[in-house]
Amino acid sequence: MARYDRAITVFSPDGHLFQVEYALEAVRKGNAAVGVRGTDTIVLGVEKKSTVKLQDSRSVRKIVSLDDHIALACAGLKADARVLINRARIECQSHRLTVEDPVTVEYITRYIAGLQQKYTQSGGVRPFGLSTLIVGFDPYTGVPSLYQTDPSGTFSAWKANATGRNSNSMREFLEKNYKETSGQETIKLAIRALLEVVESGGKNIEVAVMTTEGLRQLEEAEIDAIVAEIEAEKAAAEAAKKAPAKET
Amino acid sequence: MECVFGMVGKGFALVVADSSAVNSILVHKSNEDKIMVLDSHKLMGASGEAGDRAQFTEYVQKNVALYQYRNGIPLTTKAAANFMRGELATALRKNPYMVNIVLAGYDRETGPSLYFIDYIATLHKVDKAAFGYGSYFALSMMDHHYHPNMTVDEALKLADQCIDEIRSRLVVAPQNFVIKIVDQDGAREHSWRRTTKD
Numbered sequence: 306m307a308r309y310d311r312a313i314t315v316f317s318p319d320g321h322l323f324q325v326e327y328a329l330e331a332v333r334k335g336n337a338a339v340g341v342r343g344t345d346t347i348v349l350g351v352e353k354k355s356t357v358k359l360q361d362s363r364s365v366r367k368i369v370s371l372d373d374h375i376a377l378a379c380a381g382l383k384a385d386a387r388v389l390i391n392r393a394r395i396e397c398q399s400h401r402l403t404v405e406d407p408v409t410v411e412y413i414t415r416y417i418a419g420l421q422q423k424y425t426q427s428g429g430v431r432p433f434g435l436s437t438l439i440v441g442f443d444p445y446t447g448v449p450s451l452y453q454t455d456p457s458g459t460f461s462a463w464k465a466n467a468t469g470r471n472s473n474s475m476r477e478f479l480e481k482n483y484k485e486t487s488g489q490e491t492i493k494l495a496i497r498a499l500l501e502v503v504e505s506g507g508k509n510i511e512v513a514v515m516t517t518e519g520l521r522q523l524e525e526a527e528i529d530a531i532v533a534e535i536e537a538e539k540a541a542a543e544a545a546k547k548a549p550a551k552e553t
Numbered sequence: 554m555e556c557v558f559g560m561v562g563k564g565f566a567l568v569v570a571d572s573s574a575v576n577s578i579l580v581h582k583s584n585e586d587k588i589m590v591l592d593s594h595k596l597m598g599a600s601g602e603a604g605d606r607a608q609f610t611e612y613v614q615k616n617v618a619l620y621q622y623r624n625g626i627p628l629t630t631k632a633a634a635n636f637m638r639g640e641l642a643t644a645l646r647k648n649p650y651m652v653n654i655v656l657a658g659y660d661r662e663t664g665p666s667l668y669f670i671d672y673i674a675t676l677h678k679v680d681k682a683a684f685g686y687g688s689y690f691a692l693s694m695m696d697h698h699y700h701p702n703m704t705v706d707e708a709l710k711l712a713d714q715c716i717d718e719i720r721s722r723l724v725v726a727p728q729n730f731v732i733k734i735v736d737q738d739g740a741r742e743h744s745w746r747r748t749t750k751d
Binding site: 366371372391399401402 | 612
């Protein structure tokens with residue numbers, strides 16, 4: 306195995322590209338990120354590490370706009386993310402310039418995934434160490450979409466997905482609890498999924514909501530309020546479970 | 554025969570452009586919008602070679618948008634003007650853009666401003682500017698009647714005087730003009746001055 310994991314362009318005898326798999330490991334160590342698609346809202350949530358007291362948190366935006374109607378969150382190597390996001394932003398404007406139309410979510414996802422794939426098949430480079438969650442509304446049909454890409458360059462559309470640390474737990478939660486929601490319910494579902502793996506509180510989570518009006522980053526106070534609602538609902542459900550048992 | 558002019562008033566800037574698209578003796582259309590809204594608080598009135606005009610203004614608009622996504626804040630008017638000048642200068646000795654531009658913008662910190670950028674990459678920050686044959690008349694009218702801190706009504710009156718002068722004294726005067734304004738509330742179309750319907 307040691308002989309087949311040095312260069313990206315070398316397959317191992319059992320058909321693995323080890324560098325790509327190692328890149329996926331880097332993603333698994335990155336912060337948790339979740340995306341949930343509703344009927345009129347798409348929510349992105351990212352875990353924020355609150356241990357950095359002296360850092361100006363405004364300079365670390367983990368959910369970014371690629372264009373008026375497209376947003377991206379990622380897990381993995383943040384420096385690689387910067388490069389990929391820059392290329393995607395240029396492509397959004399370039400597309401507008403050449404065809405006078407904004408990109409569709411699928412187009413820009415295909416572009417980003419294509420870029421990630423190129424770096425798995427070139428000499429002297431390594432793959433991008435990040436998976437992205439890309440959300441947006443189709444500029445003409447208004448249909449909401451959520452896509453995920455990964456270091457191998459594959460992409461697919463999702464109703465809800467998670468990536469980064471403990472993404473399996475979050476995905477399990479979403480599979481159990483997902484249903485078609487809209488507006489505030491979608492935001493709550495995304496935050497509930499994140500709270501499965503992240504310490505609760507507004508300062509540990511960054512949440513952004515995409516609607517047809519555009520991207521809105523939620524304030525810490527707003528997130529705290531929703532977290533409080535969720536905890537109250539959880540407590541009420543716990544109490545309801547205990548109460549009938551007492552009656553019998 | 555194309556004409557673009559502009560002026561700065563109290564808390565706003567005005568850009569006026571003709572709206573004719575002409576090819577030798579044929580008028581293709583007389584409702585061509587030559588003042589591009591660059592972003593929420595910038596107007597770019599452009600005159601010159603039609604293909605270059607569209608290519609250059611759209612290219613600048615997309616780059617201004619890209620800057621905003623990359624940096625989270627919009628370009629200042631001065632920065633946009635210098636960017637345009639730089640692009641024109643770079644292309645000048647290879648494949649020049651034959652476009653003359655009047656750039657008007659409103660910045661929260663510095664208020665309204667107007668920039669004169671011609672096709673050989675001259676850049677001047679000015680209170681009033683004009684391009685084309687109509688500039689002979691517009692500049693003279695503005696030199697006589699312009700004063701700093703005009704109100705919107707006074708500036709419109711002056712713009713109308715310039716348009717009237719161009720219409721009466723230029724041999725092949727443009728038929729219609731469009732007026733756009735930018736102030737703290739943003740850049741928007743203000744009105745048209747038509748002699749023909751299109």
